[in-house]
């Protein structure tokens with residue numbers, strides 16, 4: 077495989093002003109005719125170089141240059157390019173190709189999902205549809221005609237507005253769509269199928285009426301309302317918060333079952349993994365409802381941050397993804413609970429993105445090299461990219477940030493631009509110099525910030541000293557200091573916040589403020605501090621870093637109760653739990669009896685007994701740090717000790733807190749029984765406390781709890797309660813109730829693939845012995861197939877990522893299993909194969925024996941035959 081470098085970027089030699097496509101879809105092949113109206117790019121210099129079009133897996137049937145048919149001697153054709161020689165500045169290329177969507181299992185380009193035709197072109201799928209300049213800086217006006225058999229494919233869709241349609245002989249029909257906005261090929265989409273739609277409309281801020289349509293297969297028409305409501309809220313929010321108005325007369329979403337990603341923002345025709353559209357109380361959990369809302373918002377927001385202003389090249393991917401994740405997370409925060417959303421995002425980032433940033437695939441938010449761009453749709457590009465945007469927002473404040481985004485959209489509308497262009501707009505609009513800040517885009521790795529303090533009673537000053545560093549990452553041994561915004565407050569002995577006046581300032585500037593740490597070592601001194609305060613640092617997780625301050629457990633308990641920043645109250649609880657769990661891990665490793673620090677019990681009791689607290693916060697605080705997070709923060713992860721310590725803590729907490737847990741459980745379950753399902757924050761909160769309480773209570777193995785759990789499983793009117801009860805039954809020793817519940821569930825939901833995904837996942841994640849054997853058996857289940865990415869993620873992905881004790885079996889059988897699946901999937905669907913590999917690439921985290929076993933499986937994959945560039949890049953980099 078070849079490495080592509082950012083430094084080699086060159087503007088395209090030719091441009092495509094107009095793209096006219098005609099698709100003839102058949103069951104055993106499809107024909108694509110493309111007419112490209114082209115011209116020499118004036119920015120590319122003089123002369124007429126060869127025209128090199130991208131194209132893969134295309135059978136060329138006919139090729140014309142300005143109506144002149146070309147014969148074999150007039151062009152060269154390889155398995156990836158078609159090269160010909162233009163003779164004028166302006167010219168038209170016509171090509172006809174045959175392709176095979178019906179046998180496309182990679183789900184890239186044009187393919188079939190069940191009975192419908194659909195497309196996925198980002199990043200480089202369009203070259204599997206027709207010969208083209210498949211790069212995001214070539215933007216063209218598209219007209220698309222689709223023809224297919226009318227009965228099987230009554231609905232024919234593409235980007236933009238419908239302009240004509242008609243019938244043909246032989247039971248076929250056609251439709252033509254025209255997209256008035258120039259776009260790169262990665263935003264092209266086509267759908268043909270037997271689909272029903274829910275229709276609604278939205279009146280934009282300038283009073284234009286936009287038709288909204290969500291297309292699904294007929295059996296899913298009852299699961300679309302939540303996505304439609306989410307779409308309308310997103311459209312309104314983007315007008316109010318960013319001043320962005322929708323620009324076409326119609327906006328469509330289509331749900332498909334077989335999809336590599338969550339969804340795709342194709343202009344005017346978003347194509348979604350059905351898991352990110354379909355949601356109703358009976359079949360989708362609260363988490364699924366929130367994910368649908370977030371993904372609908374995310375794809376909609378791309379209409380501006382991605383489509384109207386797109387990326388110059390794929391190194392700039394975070395330009396649209398980091399920005400759009402930041403936008404969707406703010407939308408969710410405004411719609412539900414801001415603090416809870418922040419806690420969820422940070423827990424996810426710290427567990428998964430930090431692991432990526434510490435592993436062999438670590439890369440900057442703006443990478444400078446890749447082999448396969450599909451491998452760079454990563455947590456770093458998305459989640460860390462969003463954190464970088466959040467930091468700009470924090471440093472500038474919302475008003476200047478909005479001025480910056482207005483300028484960015486105005487200046488670059490219709491263009492393909494870079495992360496530098498984005499930052500420049502922020503700088504120009506705000507008058508802020510972000511030159512040093514831009515290191516967040518170019519340096520990989522998670523910075524570490526060591527903080528120490530000193531109090532001078534005589535001078536009444538309090539100093540905080542910050543020392544930053546960043547570990548080496550592949551290709552980057554030395555790092556320069558970052559700009560780290562540290563939001564903080566100081567608490568006095570009663571828990572009150574102190575006014576904050578820095579040395580040299582004439583007056584205090586509030587009691588919570590943001591310091592910019594810009595040097596390797598830097599001290600800030602506060603004045604008028606009457607007694608030694610306790611600092612509350614990195615409030616709201618104001619930077620994606622690892623901050624270390626030597627809090628003792630009593631100080632953490634104090635912050636849990638008194639910090640005015642909700643996120644930091646949770647964070648203090650997490651740090652307390654981490655300290656306590658790490659102590660237990662040490663005890664386990666030394667062969668000592670495990671002893672739980674009672675302070676954790678007391679802290680959680682206080683929370684459980686305080687009914688004035690936000691229930692979602694109580695639920696979050698009760699959730700101990702996960703095994704994956706404990707792994708990430710370990711020098712060398714001891715799989716058995718981590719699992720044993722966490723399970724021990726959970727059992728001890730259950731024993732000590734049974735009464736308050738049972739009381740809260742029963743109260744909430746009663747409310748749930750009496751309340752119809754609502755997908756709103758207060759209801760999410762109630763159910764989440766109810767369900768985490770149940771998961772603890774079941775550890776008591778008391779008959780009244782088992783009865784309550786079975787009752788919740790059998791009688792709940794929503795999937796949130798039902799699935800939570802099923803999961804705790806599956807993790808319990810109650811074999812009989814468990815088997816019965818699993819059978820009932822599968823029988824009832826066998827025709828709903830998304831619900832069956834949940835059924836696979838709860839079993840794949842069960843930490844009891846025999847996990848690998850259960851997964852093997854489930855792969856034989858009639859509802860399972862390796863060809864559906866959701867199934868692969870639900871069963872194999874859940875096992876390898878969430879069932880650490882079974883996946884990391886000491887004999888290496890878990891690793892061998894995963895490698896076998898990767899080898900099979902490499903031939904079927906390289907993108908999914910490469911993603912599935914991630915747990916094996918983390919071998920450096922483990923002891924020698926596991927390292928050897930994991931590396932041996934990576935070597936075996938490498939030697940297994942012809943590898944896709946996707947899998948080759950990840951395997952070779954993780955062995956390097």
Ligand code: BAL
Nearest residue numbers: 198337339340341375
């Ligand atoms: N652009 C790929 C899917 C997404 O991030 O929206």
Ligand code: ZN
Nearest residue numbers: 374378397400
């Ligand atoms: Zn996106």
